[in-house]
Amino acid sequence: MTEVQELAKFVEKATLRDLSPEALEQLKIRVLDTLGVAVGALDAEPIVAIRGLLEDLGGTEQSTLIGGGKTTPERAAFFNSALSRYLDFMDAYLAKGETNHPSDNFGAVLASAESVDAGGAELLTAFAVAYQVHSRLSDVAPVRALGFDHTTQGAFAAAAAAAKAMGLPAEQIANAVAMAGTANVALRVTRTGNLSNWKGLAYPHVSKEGTWSALLASRGITGPEEVFEGNKGFKDLAGHYELDWSKENLERVTRSIIKKYNAEIHSQSALDAALKLRAEHGIDPSKIASIALTTFDVAYSIIGGGEEGDKQTVRTKEEADHSLPWMLAVALLDGELNPPQYAPERIVADDVQSLMKKVTITPDQALSDRFPDEMPAVVTVTLDDGTSYTREESAYDGFFTQPLDWEGARRKFDALTTPFTDSALRDEIAGIVHDLENHRVSELTAALAKVSTTRDAVTATV
Structure with missing residues (x-):
């Protein structure tokens, strides 16, 4: 078998019984967390624009949009993934x-x-497959340093999970993934x-394409059978690695982490x-x-002003939640970092913009060596009178060592x-x-369709 066929065999054989009780509970916690951050984004400007586009386009009503309405599966996948991604309050996996x-x-x-009118057990199994495929490919084949986004590995995971949720056989799973x-x-x-x-829409695009690929595969459309090991395949991009899918399980979800603060994942311990x-x-x-922060190299590179650009220019929500200086400043000012802090007027407020200029961030090799098993950060706040306070944190409530x-x-x-x-x-x-394993997916989507798309509309009508 080719490597994608081996992956497909693993996906086809996966069942809910393969998860330990701990993994199953953590998987359900992530379903709830994902739905929460999705609902919380329903009135965001880009989301409203996307919903309007989908309403104009129409489409066969097969899959539910959170907040009501139905469309084709790949369009619903895009919209619902955009919801869960927009706030940047979702979970993460650290390789x-x-x-x-x-x-x-x-x-x-x-x-x-x-x-396909699947049951909740099938949904949970497919979601566990997504965690395993996405995480393990990131472990063995990182591509960020090569200039490519983490959605690259995600495309394999989204297609594998969508195909599994549709109940496709191994041959079609392989074609969808390819x-x-x-x-x-x-x-x-x-x-x-x-x-x-696009920072918040790049993965929704992958969710859409993974779903579309599964739909194509279900009709007999084929993909490159040596997508991983073939000439000019994924391994030519990511480098050679070994990954034996016959030895994989569905436990990787227990190594993922949930955000405590509405901020980019590598900021959590510093905040x-x-x-x-x-x-x-x-x-x-x-x-x-x-404010002085010493932290691990990945945090510095991505959100601290390192290789991925200056983080002192902050004008939009997308820039704010990827700027450690801004996030530290607003957290110290407001005592929290949640969706209200990303109101346009708060992002550009003088007190936040002024305080963030007082933040310096330094990477440290000893701290970097502790990542990803820890997320070490040392924060020192010095006052005008010379008084200094220092604290180090290496994990938080929601980290895999302190699971939610x-x-x-x-x-x-x-x-x-x-x-x-x-409340009801x-x-x-x-x-x-x-x-969920004792419910149909349609029961969950029927409940999600009843969510209001207008903030405080429920309270106002009670």
């Missing part, structure tokens, strides 16, 4: 040379599963320099340290003379969805998710 967000695949899984993986090699410029809306300093010492932000439990996930879900739902609907969605 030494790559970081990805496996929950980005949920839009493809949900739309694909609903299109087509999506060949056609979606993405440039890292997506996340460097001045950031555009935790800064906010703990603020609370413990009653720091008055107006009296801060300087269902109650914690529910608190985050409620906080994000309350403006768009009433929140209970309904969460109840279905926690017992």
Whole structure:
């Protein structure tokens, strides 16, 4: 067999019984977390624009849009993935040379599963497959240093998961993965320099293409059978690696991490340290003379002003949530970093823009050596009178060494969805998710269709 055929055999054989109880619980927590951050983005300007486009385009009503309406599976995959990605509040997986967000695949899984009237067990299995494929390819074949985006490995995962959710046989799974993986090699410029809306839409595009590739494969369309090992294949891009799919399991979800703060993943421990300093010492932000952060090289490179561009020019939401100086400044000023901090007027406010200029960030090799098993960050805040406070954090609640439990996930879900739902609907969605293997996917999507697309509309009508 070719390598894509071996991958497809692994995907075809996967069942929910392959997950340990811990992995299954963590997978359900990630379903709830993904839905929460998706609902929380329903009134974001790009999301409203995309919904309007989909309404104009129409399409056979096979798969549900969160917030109501139906369209074709690949368009629903794009929209729902855009929702879960837009706030940049989703989960992540840390590999030494790559970081990805496996929950980005949920839009493809949900739309694909609903299109064939699948059960919740099939949806969960496909979602677990997405975590395993996306994470393991990132472990062995990172491409960021080569100038390519992490959505590149994601294309293989999205197609594998969509095909699994549709119940396709191994031959068609292989063709879906081959087509999506060949056609979606993405440039890292997506996340460097001045950031555009595409930062949050690059993976939704992959979800769409993975779903579309599965649909094509279901009709007998074939893809390059040596997409990995062939002449000019993926291994010619990423370098040689060994990955035996016959020895893989579905446990990688337990190594993924959930965000505590609405910020790029590598900032989480630094923000935790800064906010703990603020609370413990009653720091008055107006009296801060300087903020010094020493951290691991990946955080510095991506969001600290390193190889992926200056992070002192912040004008938009996309730039703000990828600027460590801005995020540290607003967190110390407001005592939190959640969706309200990304209001356009808050992003460019004088106090935030001024304080972020006082932030210096330095990479440290000893800290870098501890990544990705830890996310070490040392924050020192110095006041105008010379007083300094220092704190180091290497993990946080939601990191894989301190996994979020269902109650914690529910608190985050409620906080994000309350403006768009009433308590009964929140209970309904969460109840279905926690017992998803005993429900049809259509039950979950029916509940998601009842979510309001207008903030506080539910409260206003009660």
